[in-house]
Amino acid sequence: MKREIKELIELINKNKPGRSINIMEVCGTHTMAISRYGLRQLLPESINLISGPGCPVCVTPIGDIDWIIEIARQYDVSIFTFGDLFRVPGTESSLYNEKSRGRDINICYSPIDVLNFAKTNPDKKVIFIAIGFETTIPLTSVIIKKAYNEKINNFYIYDTHKLIPEALELLLLDKEVKIDAFLCPGHVSAIIGSKPYGFIAKDYHIPCVISGFEPLDILESIGMTAKQVKEGRSEVEIQYKRVVREEGNPTAVKSMYEVFDRSDSLWRSLGNIPGSGLKLKYKFLRFDARAYFPVKKIKSSEPAGCECGNVLKGIKKPTECKLFSKACKPENPIGPCMVSSEGSCAAYYKYEKFKT
Numbered sequence: 001m002k003r004e005i006k007e008l009i010e011l012i013n014k015n016k017p018g019r020s021i022n023i024m025e026v027c028g029t030h031t032m033a034i035s036r037y038g039l040r041q042l043l044p045e046s047i048n049l050i051s052g053p054g055c056p057v058c059v060t061p062i063g064d065i066d067w068i069i070e071i072a073r074q075y076d077v078s079i080f081t082f083g084d085l086f087r088v089p090g091t092e093s094s095l096y097n098e099k100s101r102g103r104d105i106n107i108c109y110s111p112i113d114v115l116n117f118a119k120t121n122p123d124k125k126v127i128f129i130a131i132g133f134e135t136t137i138p139l140t141s142v143i144i145k146k147a148y149n150e151k152i153n154n155f156y157i158y159d160t161h162k163l164i165p166e167a168l169e170l171l172l173l174d175k176e177v178k179i180d181a182f183l184c185p186g187h188v189s190a191i192i193g194s195k196p197y198g199f200i201a202k203d204y205h206i207p208c209v210i211s212g213f214e215p216l217d218i219l220e221s222i223g224m225t226a227k228q229v230k231e232g233r234s235e236v237e238i239q240y241k242r243v244v245r246e247e248g249n250p251t252a253v254k255s256m257y258e259v260f261d262r263s264d265s266l267w268r269s270l271g272n273i274p275g276s277g278l279k280l281k282y283k284f285l286r287f288d289a290r291a292y293f294p295v296k297k298i299k300s301s302e303p304a305g306c307e308c309g310n311v312l313k314g315i316k317k318p319t320e321c322k323l324f325s326k327a328c329k330p331e332n333p334i335g336p337c338m339v340s341s342e343g344s345c346a347a348y349y350k351y352e353k354f355k356t
């Protein structure tokens with residue numbers, strides 16, 4: 001392993017362009033691996049890794065958290081969510097705090113467990129908070145089809161799913177954001193394949209490399225992106241060939257679009273991104289928690305001083321936030337990037353706060 005790392009670093013040095021470049025690792029799992037294995041510190045100074053918006057919890061608008069809290073307060077419902085969202089602060093509370101006040105809010109590991117809970121508790125109204133990117137959407141769609149076919153009428157979803165390629169285009173259009181190349185997410189790409197990134201290479205002339213998650217994968221991918229920049233190429237290359245195919249997983253994609261249509265979506269700090277979200281098709285509208293559990297108007301506001309927006313766009317490093325490691329720590333998070341296991345601030349706090 002040591003020898004392979006040394007060889008990859010030599011290759012990166014050989015292929016580095018004659019200028020400084022910013023490579024954005026889109027996916028939060030990449031961010032965590034880069035911090036954990038100290039990969040940033042192995043690179044030449046001219047290669048700057050910046051984190052992107054690929055952390056589903058981090059890009060879930062604070063208004064959604066406030067909305068879910070209001071549903072829990074106003075209705076007799078059982079709410080299930082993945083663990084990371086539990087501790088993200090809303091405007092004046094969190095799901096964790098509401099749970100401690102007796103609301104029926106629970107952590108789940110899979111939506112199938114939630115559906116089974118609904119099946120075995122027909123007297124309860126059960127809401128699954130459907131969060132995540134293309135990696136998790138096919139599973140949600142399978143669960144909804146199953147609920148539909150089995151006529152499970154006490155199951156609902158609060159949909160906050162988001163699609164990655166559209167968010168990357170938004171970053172490229174933002175004049176404040178400087179990106180020379182993307183490390184594209186391996187898991188998302190296992191579903192959608194490499195073609196949806198084609199417009200980034202073709203229209204914006206930005207190289208893309210779909211990367212695996214092991215340290216050697218990431219280093220190899222950085223070398224591939226640097227080489228493209230140096231040679232003036234912009235292509236979509238797949239480093240993570242043991243998992244990702246050019247065509248992705250057509251069965252999973254078909255399943256997604258049997259249940260959902262594309263829609264615009266609001267991303268935390270990034271704003272509304274056209275075509276970056278999903279809405280239930282007419283046939284499945286009865287599963288829509290927002291429609292069945294309306295809440296009175298909520299006034300949401302972002303936490304003062306939190307720089308998550310700039311962190312998610314790669315404009316600032318977590319350590320450039322004045323609250324980092326002072327008022328904001330994992331045990332007392334102020335923004336979502338310090339909570340999530342894929343959040344940049346959490347990664348820097350855990351592994352890099354003494355290195356930068």
Ligand code: SF4
Pocket residue numbers: 305306307308311318321322323324325328329333334335336337338339345
């Ligand atoms: S350190 Fe905390 S307050 Fe600052 S950007 Fe990160 S999550 Fe937000």
